[in-house]
Structures are given as structure tokens and as C-alpha cells.
Amino acid sequence: MKKLVDMTLPLNKMLKLECTFTGAQKVSVSWYKDGKLLCGSDGYNTKVSNNSCILEGLHKPNKETTGKYSCEISNSYGTAICHAQIVADPESARFVKKLQNLLIPMSQKLKLECAFSGAPKISATWYKDGEVLNASNRYNTKLSDNSCIMECLHECKKETAGRYSCEIFNQYGTDLCHALVNPITEPARFVKRLEDVSFPLSKKLKLECTFKGAPKMFVTWYKDGKQLYASYRYNTKVIGNTCILECLHACNKDTPGRYSCEVSNLYGTDICHAQITTVTEPARFVQKLKDHSIPMSKKLRLECTFTGAPKLFVTWYKEGKQVYASYRYNTKVIGNTCILECLHEANKETSGKYSCEVYNAYGSEICHAQVTAVTG
Secondary structure (H helix, E strand, O other), rough: OOOOOOEEEEOOOOEEEEOOOOOOOOOOOEEOOOOOOHHHHHEEEEEEEEEEEEEEOOOOOHHHEEEEEEEEEEOOEEEEEEEEEEEEEEEOOEEOOOOOOOOEEEOOOEEEEEEEEOOOEEEEEEEEEOOOEOOOEEEEEEEEOOOOEEEEEEEHHHHHHHHEEEEEEEEEEEEEEEEEEEEEEEEEEEOOOHHHHEHHHHHEEEEEEEEEEOOEEEEEEEOOOOEEEOOOOEEEEEEEOEEEEEEEEOOOOOOOOEEEEEEEEOOEEEEEEEEEEEEOOOOEEEEOOOOOEOOOOOOOEEEEEEEOOOOEEEEEEEEEEEEEEOOOEEEEEEEEEEEEEEEOOOOOHOOEEEEEEEEOOOOEEEEEEEEEOOOO
């Protein structure tokens, strides 16, 4: 019903022939090449699916694939045969996607890629300005099934500019493509600039901005026009494309001012500024004391947390009378937490109104807890 047809087969394609038939059962199928019966051991797979006869080559074509293929069908009532002349075409190496001229920022790494087709086995060679590029600490070249890739392992510089070429070849032919590459001289500039901000005196100042530009980049920080250096007061660092200035101590009266960050490279300079002010933060409680009952077999422990600009002071009271650290009480401040500990188990004298007061130069606050010692 559908006969074989003559065809030219590229060497990178697998041979597959198919025809369809009709006829009374039982139908037998035989395949031939140049008049010789083909068996599975000859490098072919034959099968019958519904009313289709199929012949598949198990290996990629070569010069021996060329020939006259025949399919013969027969049943008790007759025989039919059809033929196809198959020519294995040696496909020369050629580019499907060629290199293109490229402008690339000097802050990036060059990567060139092109795609090809052709009969195996295909090899590739890369050139820069006519000289062979070999894989090294500067370049990486690789070849996949149908693409050639060349990567520069370092960021672009002026020596990156030039004419890059890729040559592919197999035993049937050669192809060559080129690309002119020119790095873009990228001046230093800020992507995210400093912004004016007010900091509480209880916090440590941290300023951050981001930049881009061709290497090599230099970063300098200033306060009120005077250069800042890494010291016991400041830490300056660059992480990736981010400049960071950190004050190592909490803000004080010397912190306010105009902070500036300058970035520069061979191609330009950029600077940004931020006016920093400090907020006088009065002492206040974040977590206050709470009333509670305590069994006489337990030791009383009271705790509250606070915030505020330094320098902060803490005072404890019981029934309005100041409590000092002694053989009966231990008072301490850990971070922003005030703690009062009774060193002995609770008794009837433990009951009462306990108060904690925090204060600094900008204000004070007090909180209370009614403590009841209970039996049991």
C-alpha cells in the first residue's frame, strides 16, 4: 500500500525504512540489501507493527550503508516486493549558529558559543587574532554534542579585545566563523546610594551602598570630608559589589555628620553622601514586671527588659525602699535585661511590692510587681 522510496541519508542520522501492506493472513516479511537477505545479526532490526514493515539500522551510517534495500511480503495467495536506493551522504562539518560580534562590560567574563552539525567525528579549534587558544588558567574550551564553547576564566581587560575564531572539521569538510570582541570601559558608579538616616543612640551605625564598574575598583569613606580608616572605631569592607561602613561602638554625640562613600576605577569616579543624625532615646521598658505568687520552697527571681540610649542605670526597690546587692539579694544587668534574685527560699517577708527603675540622660521609667509568698 505504501512502498519504499529512494532517499539520501546524512551520516549523522540513523537509517529507518518503513512501508505498509495489506493481504490475507498469514503474511511473511523479508528484507534484502543488494539482493542479500538481511538478518538481525547484520546490524539491523526488523519488525512488523500492525500492517507496517520496519527496518532500523543499529549503528550510524557509513559508506557501507549505501545500497538497494528491498522489502518482500508474501502469503498463500501471492507475493509483492518494493525497493529503495539509499545513499549515505557524508555531511561535512558546518555551523548552524555562528559567532557574532560582541561588546562586553569589563566587569564581566567573556563567553562565546556557536552551534554546528555534520557527520561524526567533529573536532573544534579556537583562535584569537589567528593564534590557537588552548585550555589554560586563562581560557576554558569545551565541545558538546552540537556546540562549541570558549570561556574566559577572568574578568575582561583591555587584552580581551580581538578577533576570535572557531574552526570545526570532520573527514568531509571544514567550516570557520569569527567574532570581533570589544570590552566596554565601564566607569565606576553607584547602583544603590547612601540615604539620610537617624539612628538611636543605643544602636551601632552601619552604612551600605552598592556599585558597578570595570575592575580594578577602589573604595574610600569620609566623614565631614575627612577620610575614615579601619580602626578601633570603624570597620570598612567590600563584599562583592557592596561597600560597608560599620561603627564598632554605639552611637554617641560624635556620631552625627555627613558620611560619604567614593568609588573609582581607571574610567571614572562616583561619590554619594548621607546625613546622619542621632535620636535621643529615653530609657523605657520593653517587658515589664508582672504580679505573681511564689511557693515558700522556691527562690524569687524577677526579670524585665529595657531599651534606650546609653548610659543606662538600673535601681531596684521593695516597698519603696532601695534594694542593694547583699547576702539576701543579687542584682545584675545582662545585655538589656534587669534581674533581681533572692538568695534564700521565699518566706512571709518575701511578699511585697517590688519595683525596677531604668533611667538615662533623656528620661526614666519604673515598673512594679506585687509578689505574694504562698505555702505549699
